[in-house]
Amino acid sequence: MSTPCTTTPRPLHWRGTFHAVLLALFYALPWLRWDGRQALLLDINARRFDLFGWTLWPSDVGVLIGLLAAIAVSLALLTHVAGRIWCGHACPQTLWRRAFDGIARAASRWLPASAARPATQLAWGLLSLWTGITFVGLFSPIAELVVAAPNAGWSSWETFWVLFYAAATWGNAGFLREQVCRSLCPFARMQPLLTDPHTPRMLYDARRGEPRGPRPSGLGGVLGRGRGLLDPTTAQDYVFRAAHPLLAGPTPTFSADRLGDCTDCAACVSACPMQLDIRQGPQADCLACGACLEACAQQQHRAGFGPGLVRYCSPQAMAGQPRRWWRPRTLALLSMLLALLACGLWRLL
Amino acid sequence: MNRPFSNRRQRLIQHWGAILWPSFIAAGAASVVFFAFVDPLRLQAISFPDTTISRELGYTAGFFMFWTVTALSSAVTWYLQRPMPSDDDEELPLG
Numbered sequence: 001m002s003t004p005c006t007t008t009p010r011p012l013h014w015r016g017t018f019h020a021v022l023l024a025l026f027y028a029l030p031w032l033r034w035d036g037r038q039a040l041l042l043d044i045n046a047r048r049f050d051l052f053g054w055t056l057w058p059s060d061v062g063v064l065i066g067l068l069a070a071i072a073v074s075l076a077l078l079t080h081v082a083g084r085i086w087c088g089h090a091c092p093q094t095l096w097r098r099a100f101d102g103i104a105r106a107a108s109r110w111l112p113a114s115a116a117r118p119a120t121q122l123a124w125g126l127l128s129l130w131t132g133i134t135f136v137g138l139f140s141p142i143a144e145l146v147v148a149a150p151n152a153g154w155s156s157w158e159t160f161w162v163l164f165y166a167a168a169t170w171g172n173a174g175f176l177r178e179q180v181c182r183s184l185c186p187f188a189r190m191q192p193l194l195t196d197p198h199t200p201r202m203l204y205d206a207r208r209g210e211p212r213g214p215r216p217s218g219l220g221g222v223l224g225r226g227r228g229l230l231d232p233t234t235a236q237d238y239v240f241r242a243a244h245p246l247l248a249g250p251t252p253t254f255s256a257d258r259l260g261d262c263t264d265c266a267a268c269v270s271a272c273p274m275q276l277d278i279r280q281g282p283q284a285d286c287l288a289c290g291a292c293l294e295a296c297a298q299q300q301h302r303a304g305f306g307p308g309l310v311r312y313c314s315p316q317a318m319a320g321q322p323r324r325w326w327r328p329r330t331l332a333l334l335s336m337l338l339a340l341l342a343c344g345l346w347r348l349l
Numbered sequence: 350m351n352r353p354f355s356n357r358r359q360r361l362i363q364h365w366g367a368i369l370w371p372s373f374i375a376a377g378a379a380s381v382v383f384f385a386f387v388d389p390l391r392l393q394a395i396s397f398p399d400t401t402i403s404r405e406l407g408y409t410a411g412f413f414m415f416w417t418v419t420a421l422s423s424a425v426t427w428y429l430q431r432p433m434p435s436d437d438d439e440e441l442p443l444g
Binding site for chain 2: 158184
């Protein structure tokens with residue numbers, strides 16, 4: 001099933017650009033203007049919130065809480081329907097960790113080894129500081145904040161919160177990293193409540209990939225050379241053997257024509273920011289960021305196989321079952337969202 | 350860029366994270382709701398009329414007060430959730 005195209009496929013090529021755009025949006029957010037005022041200013045000192053021309057006063061706290069609740073339910077609904085889109089592509093932890101990774105990679109590529117580490121730390125520190133300033137700029141007019149910075153003109157509270165958020169950024173993206181998603185994030189722990197077998201996630205097609213192993217080039221994929229897909233039980237057996245070598249004993253050796261499409265190159269494992277092996281099956285820590293999918297697609301293309309050994313799809317779809325759009329949780333979350341929106345509409349009209 | 354954390358370090362992060370992080374979120378939420386209704390300057394006027402404070406000091410002190418209380422609660426929960434020390438003496442040799 002080799003594809004005739006010559007360019008290396010990058011199934012999630014938009015990922016880097018999308019993350020960069022989201023980061024740029026965050027840094028630009030306090031600089032946006034609306035009717036001569038800062039467009040988004042949560043001025044807690046003056047006790048007024050400006051949200052793009054819409055002003056909220058302390059008496060509007062119900063609207064604010066309703067707005068936050070609607071956002072939270074929308075996020076839950078998005079996760080239920082489309083999987084961990086938020087975690088993999090929009091969560092600040094993911095965005096800043098990738099930005100920090102990008103800085104470290106660039107430093108190690110362009111600078112000598114002795115200078116790379118201090119340069120990385122310096123760049124991380126500056127980015128964290130600017131993040132802190134941007135964050136405080138959402139609560140106190142940013143233009144004045146930046147003008148006052150060189151003359152040490154910040155109030156002690158502005159200084160404190162800038163440093164607090166700079167330290168938080170550095171700590172989360174530079175030190176704790178994947179531990180935040182693994183051990184600290186409450187939203188990650190809530191995933192089993194929101195998802196079901198119809199929710200897409202990052203999955204490895206064991207029926208096509210197993211048994212894994214290196215082989216001489218030019219053999220072609222399992223579908224092309226007629227080996228076909230394994231039955232699910234055999235495929236799971238190979239997955240179990242590979243994941244638990246101590247329990248299962250040594251894996252049998254296979255002739256090259258019986259091997260599946262996984263060449264055991266481990267590109268997926270080294271690409272994973274959570275240090276997971278996607279081939280071991282669905283894992284709670286998987287952020288569905290698509291790093292393994294992209295790495296695997298490139299390796300598969302290089303080996304002359306078709307795409308889709310690692311796929312973003314629901315376990316039901318992977319098993320060939322039809323998709324069900326309306327499940328009890330979809331209806332519950334949708335009705336909650338509609339009720340909140342109706343309340344908001346009723347109050348505004 | 351992947352570097353494995355040692356087990357001990359990971360346990361420490363989990364332990365302190367489980368206390369500090371949920372209490373941070375709870376304190377943030379509590380501050381938003383509390384200060385939406387209560388102006389720190391008014392609160393100061395009725396509680397400490399002789400001292401002058403800025404709103405920022407009021408908000409910051411309020412947030413850290415909430416965080417201290419919620420973190421204390423998380424810490425006590427952690428302490429109570431630890432397994433009870435067993436009082437059987439299984440480790441002693443029977444002979």
